[in-house]
Structures are given as C-alpha cells and as structure tokens.
Amino acid sequence: MSVGYAAIQWSKPKRRYDLIVGLAIIAYIGTFMLVSKMLWTGASAISDEVLILRALGSCGFILLHIILCIGPLARFDPRWLPVLFNRRHLGVMTFFIALAHGVIAIGYYHGFGTINPLVSLLTSNTEFASVQAFPYQLLGVVALIVLFLLAATSHDFWNKNLSAATWKRLHMSVYGAYVLLVAHVALGALQNDRGLLGPIATVLGVCTVGVLHLLAAWRERNRDLSSPTSSVAGEEWIDVGTPAEIPDDRARTVCAPGGERIAIFKHNGRISAVTNVCAHQGGPLGEGAIIDGCITCPWHGWQYKPQDGCAPPPFQEKVATYRVRISAGRVQVNARALPPGTPTDPVSARSEAANV
Amino acid sequence: MSEHLLPPPRDQAIYVNYLPMPVGIHRFLKFAVPAVLWIMCALAFVWARSQYSPGNAVWETGKPVEFMGVLGAAPYPVLFTPAKDGTITAVLLVEQGKFGTQKRAAALSGQLVRVSGWLLHREGRQILELEPEDRALVRITDAAITQAPTLRELGSVTVRGEIVDGKCYLGAMKPGAGKTHKECATLCIRGGIPPIVIAFSADGSTEYLLLQSESGEAIDPALHHLIADPVEIRGVKHQWLGVSGLGVLRVRAADVRRL
Numbered sequence: 001m002s003v004g005y006a007a008i009q010w011s012k013p014k015r016r017y018d019l020i021v022g023l024a025i026i027a028y029i030g031t032f033m034l035v036s037k038m039l040w041t042g043a044s045a046i047s048d049e050v051l052i053l054r055a056l057g058s059c060g061f062i063l064l065h066i067i068l069c070i071g072p073l074a075r076f077d078p079r080w081l082p083v084l085f086n087r088r089h090l091g092v093m094t095f096f097i098a099l100a101h102g103v104i105a106i107g108y109y110h111g112f113g114t115i116n117p118l119v120s121l122l123t124s125n126t127e128f129a130s131v132q133a134f135p136y137q138l139l140g141v142v143a144l145i146v147l148f149l150l151a152a153t154s155h156d157f158w159n160k161n162l163s164a165a166t167w168k169r170l171h172m173s174v175y176g177a178y179v180l181l182v183a184h185v186a187l188g189a190l191q192n193d194r195g196l197l198g199p200i201a202t203v204l205g206v207c208t209v210g211v212l213h214l215l216a217a218w219r220e221r222n223r224d225l226s227s228p229t230s231s232v233a234g235e236e237w238i239d240v241g242t243p244a245e246i247p248d249d250r251a252r253t254v255c256a257p258g259g260e261r262i263a264i265f266k267h268n269g270r271i272s273a274v275t276n277v278c279a280h281q282g283g284p285l286g287e288g289a290i291i292d293g294c295i296t297c298p299w300h301g302w303q304y305k306p307q308d309g310c311a312p313p314p315f316q317e318k319v320a321t322y323r324v325r326i327s328a329g330r331v332q333v334n335a336r337a338l339p340p341g342t343p344t345d346p347v348s349a350r351s352e353a354a355n356v
Numbered sequence: 357m358s359e360h361l362l363p364p365p366r367d368q369a370i371y372v373n374y375l376p377m378p379v380g381i382h383r384f385l386k387f388a389v390p391a392v393l394w395i396m397c398a399l400a401f402v403w404a405r406s407q408y409s410p411g412n413a414v415w416e417t418g419k420p421v422e423f424m425g426v427l428g429a430a431p432y433p434v435l436f437t438p439a440k441d442g443t444i445t446a447v448l449l450v451e452q453g454k455f456g457t458q459k460r461a462a463a464l465s466g467q468l469v470r471v472s473g474w475l476l477h478r479e480g481r482q483i484l485e486l487e488p489e490d491r492a493l494v495r496i497t498d499a500a501i502t503q504a505p506t507l508r509e510l511g512s513v514t515v516r517g518e519i520v521d522g523k524c525y526l527g528a529m530k531p532g533a534g535k536t537h538k539e540c541a542t543l544c545i546r547g548g549i550p551p552i553v554i555a556f557s558a559d560g561s562t563e564y565l566l567l568q569s570e571s572g573e574a575i576d577p578a579l580h581h582l583i584a585d586p587v588e589i590r591g592v593k594h595q596w597l598g599v600s601g602l603g604v605l606r607v608r609a610a611d612v613r614r615l
C-alpha cells in the first residue's frame with residue numbers, strides 16, 4: 001500500500017469518477033425514456049414501467065460490458081488506467097442499477113396477483129427443458145445475486161480478510177454473471193424482438209468482450225513462450241536483455257518456466273526484481289513505474305520498495321523478490337522466487353557479477 | 357532490442373490516482389469522457405428504437421363507465437350488452453390487479469345487471485375492470501336485452517397463435533404478450549383472468565377466442581405452462597349468436613402444442 005493511497009478514502013479523483021459515471025447513467029436512461037416516449041405515443045405507447053425496467057436493464061448490461069473491457073484495454077494502452085483504478089465503484093453502481101431493474105420487474109410482472117411475488121418469480125415458469133419458454137428471469141436472479149456478492153465484498157476490508165487470492169477468485173465470477181446475463185437477454189427480450197438489431201448488437205457485445213480478452217491473453221502467451229532461460233548448476237537464470245533496454249524507473253517483464261511473471265525494474269542505475277503480481281488485486285506491477293523510490297502498481301497505486309518488495313511504512317504488504325545478476329553484459333534474473341519481503345541487493349547496471 | 361520481452365517500454369507516464377494526472381492522460385480524458393457520454397446516448401437511442409410497438413390498446417383509467425346487460429358468470433364472467441348497431445357486445449369482467457371476478461359474479465349468473473368500472477379495449481374487444489365497491493355489480497330489473505345469447509357449436513378447428521391473459525393484452529400492460537410477458541400472463545390466468553387465444557390467420561387477420569375447457573369450464577391447469585408461447589391448438593369453436601369479435605374455443609390440454 002502507499003501513504004497516498006490509504007490516506008484517502010473517497011478522494012477527489014474518485015468523486016470526479018463517480019460523477020462522470022453518474023452522468024453517463026443519467027444520459028443513457030434519459031435518452032432511452034425520451035426516445036421511447038417520442039416513438040410510441042397514444043394508444044400504442046409502451047407502459048412506463050416496462051420502459052423504465054428496460055432502460056435500467058440495458059444500462060446495467062452496457063456498464064457490465066465496460067467493466068469487463070477496461071482490464072484488457074488498460075493493458076494495451078495505459079491511458080485507460082484512470083477508468084480502471086475505480087472500477088469497483090463502477091461495479092457497485094452497476095449492481096444498484098441492476099437491482100432497481102430486478103425489483104421493478106418483480107413488482108410489475110409478479111405483483112398484484114394471487115400469490116407472493118417472490119413465490120411467483122420462482123414458480124411461475126419452470127420450463128427449463130425448452131429454449132422457447134426457458135425461465136430467463138431466473139438467470140437474471142442468479143446474476144443479480146452474484147453482482148450483489150461482488151458489490152458487497154468490493155471494499156478493501158474484504159480483500160484483506162478473504163486474502164487477495166480468494167478475493168480475486170471470487171471476483172472472477174463476474175464472468176459467470178456476464179454469461180448468465182447474455183442468456184437472460186437472449187432467452188428473454190430477444191425472443192420478443194422482431195428485428196435483427198437486438199441479436200446483432202448482443203453478438204457484437206459478446207465478441208468485443210471476448211476478442212479483447214483473447215488478444216490480451218494471446219499477447220502475453222506469445223511472449224511467455226519465448227523468454228530464453230539458461231540453466232547453470234541447477235539454477236535457472238532468465239535473460240532480460242541489456243541494462244540499457246530497461247527504461248529508467250520502469251520495468252521489463254519476463255516469464256519464469258513455472259509461468260510466474262517477474263518484473264525487473266531499473267532505478268537510479270540499479271536493477272532489482274519482484275513478482276509481477278501486486279499483493280492488492282494482482283495488478284501487473286511490471287506495467288507500473290518507480291515513483292518516490294517505490295515500485296507503484298498501475299491499477300490502484302500500491303507501492304513496494306524495489307530492494308525488498310515491502311510497502312513503505314507504516315504499511316505491511318509484501319511481494320516476492322528475485323535475485324538479479326549481470327552476466328556478459330546482460331541482465332539475468334533467477335527463476336526462483338524469494339519469500340515475500342526478502343531483501344536483495346539491487347545490482348548496478350554497470351557491474352559484472354562474478355559467477356554465482 | 358530483445359523482442360521477447362513484455363511489455364515494450366512505454367514513454368507515457370502511468371496514472372496514479374493520488375498523484376497529479378500526467379498531461380498525456382489528461383489530454384486523452386478530455387476527449388474520451390465526452391465521447392463516452394455521447395456513446396451512451398447513442399446506445400440508448402439504438403436500444404430504444406429496437407423496441408417494437410405493443411399494438412393499439414387502451415386502458416381508460418379516468419372516470420368509471422357503466423354497462424347494462426345480461427351476466428354470464430362461468431367460467432369467465434362476461435357481460436352481454438347491446439351495441440349501437442343492433443348486435444351484442446361481449447364485455448369481459450375482471451377485478452383490479454391480477455384477479456378474476458368469478459366470486460362476485462357467481463350469485464348473479466344469468467341475471468340482468470349494471471356494472472361499472474374502467475374499460476380496457478383493443479381492436480374493438482373490451483374488458484371491464486370492476487370498481488372494488490359492491491355497487492359496481494348490481495342486479496337491475498330492466499335492460500335492452502334480457503337473455504344471454506346462445507352459444508352455438510361451429511365445429512372442430514386448428515389454430516395457431518398465442519394464449520394471452522385478456523386483461524394485460526387488452527391494455528393493462530404494454531406489451532401484454534410474448535416471451536417477456538409469460539410469467540405475468542401465467543399469474544393472471546391462474547388468478548382467474550380470462551385466457552384468450554390470439555389466433556393468427558394466413559391472411560394476416562387475427563381472431564380473439566376465449567379459451568375454455570372441453571366441457572366449458574376454466575382451462576385445465578396443465579395448460580398453464582404453454583401460456584404466452586407460440587402454440588397450435590386443436591379445439592371446438594363456438595360462437596355466441598349475435599356477438600361478433602369474440603368467439604369461444606374449447607380445448608383439451610393434450611391438444612395444445614408448443615410450436
């Protein structure tokens with residue numbers, strides 16, 4: 001963590017971020033209602049309740065697409081990082097939009113009847129074997145429960161309590177919720193639509209999310225496969241290139257044979273290595289920079305000292321470090337991770353270490 | 357430059373939320389934020405446009421209206437009242453919410469009555485949501501017609517269409533049909549709202565047929581799971597003499613098939 005990070009709970013950038021997201025939501029719902037009211041008037045007007053629940057549902061669905069695309073986008077172009085750093089607020093707002101959609105749907109379609117609305121929700125359609133009649137609303141219910149769990153555990157308190165790895169795994173279920181919601185739309189609203197626009201737009205949305213993720217994964221994999229290693233006396237050293245190829249206060253990232261990525265930083269002419277995985281939410285440290293002498297994560301700005309992987313006091317987070325040496329003018333990093341927080345000796349970019 | 361390394365060095369500064377924003381990123385956001393707002397508006401426009409018309413149906417929610425005529429109570433209450441052109445109009449009767457009015461109507465079956473409530477109508481078909489007070493359904497001694505029209509059997513037919521709940525389809529909810537309305541229609545029909553088959557003919561016209569069981573009672577609950585689906589129905593068609601616009605189709609649950 002960093003002093004700057006923790007001192008501020010609801011910082012000015014976060015407030016500005018929330019304001020912009022709020023404006024985007026209002027712009028969306030406002031336009032949706034206005035256009036709908038202008039297109040369907042008089043005897044063929046669509047019910048207000050239906051319009052609102054459609055506006056909210058589609059808004060939430062679109063926001064979810066944005067949430068899912070930011071990760072890969074920020075890998076391709078760091079200018080997207082300002083959208084990423086507060087992604088959790090975006091997620092929480094999406095949950096509340098989806099909740100309003102669900103509550104109105106349940107009240108309108110399941111209320112006013114002979115049975116309890118929640119009982120009606122769960123029992124009025126059980127045609128699980130039919131594509132045509134499938135109870136698409138239940139898919140929405142499950143997705144909403146997942147979104148609730150994610151929103152409820154979005155605070156760093158839960159990240160810490162559940163451990164970063166568990167938290168990350170839990171929050172990966174957003175992809176499950178996304179799949180459920182695509183089915184919710186495909187088996188619900190799209191079966192009503194008479195046009196091709198709905199299906200085409202849905203396929204486009206799914207493709208955008210899918211292709212961006214595939215591209216990001218493919219780019220990393222391509223590089224992972226080609227990092228040359230040399231094995232000397234049972235120790236594996238990975239080639240990182242010449243010292244000059246590591247930009248000042250930046251990193252290059254290599255992949256160890258086991259698959260872990262290592263970020264090799266240069267600061268004040270000295271080279272050190274830590275894991276690429278941030279202790280917070282697994283952000284790519286190697287895409288960060290050294291700021292105020294600390295490795296700074298590009299996602300939310302947590303910081304670690306390059307020489308020992310420890311956050312600056314009073315914070316306690318630690319990441320694994322790696323040994324570095326210079327051999328025949330090339331930087332090499334040892335493939336074996338040292339326990340988080342182990343001090344190492346950053347090597348001078350000009351030094352030529354004797355063989356270990 | 358060794359090409360195998362990840363990621364390539366970048367000249368842009370990174371964004372750290374608690375530090376001043378780098379100039380390049382600021383420039384980018386000054387363009388991107390308005391762009392996102394416009395894109396949201398454009399998406400809203402496209403999504404709103406992709407909706408379809410729910411059809412011309414109106415719920416007259418203003419002042420209650422009155423009708424006089426003969427009450428047919430079972431299985432779905434209907435009032436037969438003279439129309440201006442000398443024919444008879446069948447006005448279906450329901451309660452507020454998703455409730456049929458079978459209970460209230462039972463005691464007055466076959467009697468002359470005056471009803472008052474809010475009219476819902478679509479393509480000339482009518483359904484009246486009764487006012488909750490007792491005075492909304494009362495016996496009278498005189499009316500322009502005194503007897504319910506006889507129901508005549510027209511023979512066996514096979515129709516394709518959708519089973520809707522009469523109240524929503526005639527204007528309570530718009531749209532009041534189709535997949536997204538399935539659960540609501542099921543709840544309505546379970547609650548006693550009259551089920552109507554909207555039968556589509558090859559020539560593009562639609563027929564409204566009040567659905568009943570084979571013996572003229574409320575439909576078999578085994579049919580409920582086919583509500584709002586595209587279906588093919590084999591049944592026996594009936595018509596009230598002198599009544600146009602609303603027929604009756606009597607079916608066995610086994611003769612309804614999802615398409």
Ligand code: HEM
Binds near residue numbers: 057060097102536
């Ligand atoms: C309790 C949970 C939910 C229920 C009961 C529910 C119910 C419904 C219903 C009844 C519709 C059809 C609306 C209509 O056209 O008349 C619908 C559509 C939709 N829902 Fe949900 N939903 C739930 C959760 C969600 C969630 C979590 C999302 C994601 C944000 C979502 C997104 C959508 C979308 C995009 C549509 C299509 C809107 C349209 O018709 O244009 N729903 N939902």
Ligand code: FES
Binds near residue numbers: 281299
């Ligand atoms: S600071 Fe959040 S992942 Fe690194």
